[in-house]
Amino acid sequence: MNRIIVLFLFFCIKSFSQNQEYIEREGDVTFFSYTSVENINAKNTKTLSIFNPQSGNIAVRILMRAFVFEKTLMHEHFNESYIESDLYPEATFEGLIDDFDTALTTQTKIIKGTFKLRGIEKPLEFKANISKTNIGYNIEGDLEVLIDDYDIKVPALLSPNISKKIKIAFNFKYDTYEK
Template identity: 55%
Template sequence: MNKILPLLLLFTFFIKVPKKNSQFIARQGQVTFFSYTSVENIEAKNNQVLSIIDIDKKEIAISMLMRAFVFKKDLMYEHFNESYIESDMYPKANFEGEILDFDKSITGEQTRIIRGTLTIHGISKEIDIKTKIENSNGSYLLTGDFITQVKDFDIKIPQILASNIAKNISIKFRFQYKPYEK
């Protein structure tokens, strides 16, 4: 028995137990924005948003192409990309953050704050976003919304149009994550 114990310990040392993957990916996340104006509401949707979360590290990263936003009118798309966001110079918006007080052992729903840096139009801003996190059958769903101001990202609006563009923009998001396979 004494000879078997060291052999058993040596054997267990060299066996690698597969570690559960803590990274999850959303390849087709959704971000929408809405701006109320007296002339015409402006709304757009982007269904091609990429996001990765690391549950163990409580980190999240989001990246989206600005030209992937879809508008009801082609002229809105053109103005958004050429005049306001300047998508040729600033093709992407990014967010990197940390999920505060997140408990990965909770199944079901929990509401947490995600604190991080949002970069749009080449300008970075620290923000906190209240987010609903649902853990179900080995996947995660993150949803939420927040308000941001156009001036925070140095987006220039011509004076003649200033009364037609809202100063606050409402942003909603929905990300369905699945385990990341390398």
């Protein structure tokens, strides 16, 4: 597992130019599934992300077992049946912020990239609010993904309990990354 983390960080560092980079080691990612039967909500505060404002490149790594649920059974089903965290321990996103302007203190931009979940890569495009702070940047936003796009199988008996669209929200507070 530590090898995966080191390789991910190495890839992120190599993919960015030599300009100043920023890192978020405890980013917030939540997901929400609404149905008339039961809402499913989970939060992960162990998300790693690297951002390069000069190039607009952004990379995110999410440990799937780090999601916290209200109910233990939801956590168990999520990791064992739906995400299969033993086989697919993480999700990743690699992308580019369109027309990012380092001179602006606040801006709303489109981020385009590739999201990988359960070994399946899909292009994603979504809006994010970006603000410059005294120590770095804050990037927050939300998006929706379809569970069918990532081959997440829901038994027919449980299908009324799981929405076909999952809303994902994120909030990253970047600080200077020292190499």
